[in-house]
Amino acid sequence: MPKTRVLLALAPVLLLTACGTEGGAGSGGADTVSPDLPVAGTAWRVEAVTVDGRRAAAPDGARVDFAEAGRARGNTGCNSFGAGVVLKGDTLTVSPDAVTEIGCPGDRQRFEKELLKAFSGPLKGTLKGDTLRLSSADGRNVLELNAEPDAPLRGTTWKIDGLVSKKTASSLPAGSEAKARFVVGADGRVTGNLGCNNFSATARLDEKARTLTVEGPAATTRMMCTSPQMKLETKLYELLDGPLTYRLNHRTLTLTDASGEGLTATAAAR
Known part of the structure; x- marks a missing residue:
């Protein structure tokens, strides 16, 4: 070796x-x-x-x-x-x-x-x-x-900073980096922005299995945005349609679906 x-x-x-x-x-x-x-x-x-x-x-x-x-x-x-x-x-x-x-x-x-x-x-x-x-x-x-102290999954503003495809990570589409973020609330709701529009959805969090599942379609606003922002929004909206496995590492969060597609996010500065 x-x-x-x-x-x-x-x-x-x-x-x-x-x-x-x-x-x-x-x-x-x-x-x-x-x-x-x-x-x-x-x-x-x-x-x-x-x-x-x-x-x-x-x-x-x-x-x-x-x-x-x-x-x-x-x-x-x-x-x-x-x-x-x-x-x-x-x-x-x-x-x-x-x-x-x-x-x-x-x-x-x-x-x-x-x-x-x-x-x-x-x-x-x-x-x-x-x-x-x-x-x-x-x-x-x-x-x-x-x-830095560890960031809790609930109540933290998670700024989406990358996409995951199986074991490969990539940055967000150019021009879409500023807005995408979300918060997992204590009341079981996930709210935030998908890169263009604000969204809100009911979610079920299983901390033992480390899964987050959005239950039902997310409610979103209906603004038109730039092409990169809309592209990111479409990708993130698709990811929310199904159970996601999460990995929390200090102040970094990774969410992936069964196929290995997902996102990475960093706890926003307080």
Whole structure:
């Protein structure tokens, strides 16, 4: 097995056994195993990025999640991204490998470029309370992160940010990104916007089976919108016609039907 895959497979195990040593407890000698930075399974809000000594505050929605072994996912405040991560001691070696291509306003484009530059290569992590700093070796590039609490399925405004087709994820159609969102209410209703029109529907939530089923047709407004918005609305309306399996991971929600078609959504900033 290639060395990289071995390290990725061992990362969760090392996290759980970080307090052990090769030379025995309390040896403190040369054979001491340095504990891995405890980031596996955590979610973070990006506070700021420093690139080449220049610090920029993050826009709403910028985040990084270490939800999967050997992977990081996040959002720049505009586009979603993914990266491979190898964890060894207090160092994360990050290899960005996927970014969606939503057009961003100029200020968010600049921040996205800086975030992706800072979140790349070997980064030393320093964890103090709910704050994590990831710094390049020369200290000129720094990513400042604050821990985010898990978002509850009910009562959270979920901003739809992608579509799923079996195991392939894609961004929303260009020009349709701004409006699509929904809330699962405590009263059993799902309300929101499908990309163009507002909608409301009765839903049955089975938290044990992790399914959400819309019961009966959704009621919608009847506005005409741009072609990308209408295309997204048609897709989402079709998805609501049947039971959906959900996966909730910190502040990211994935809903898929029996064929593997579905959507991804991120908890909106409060």
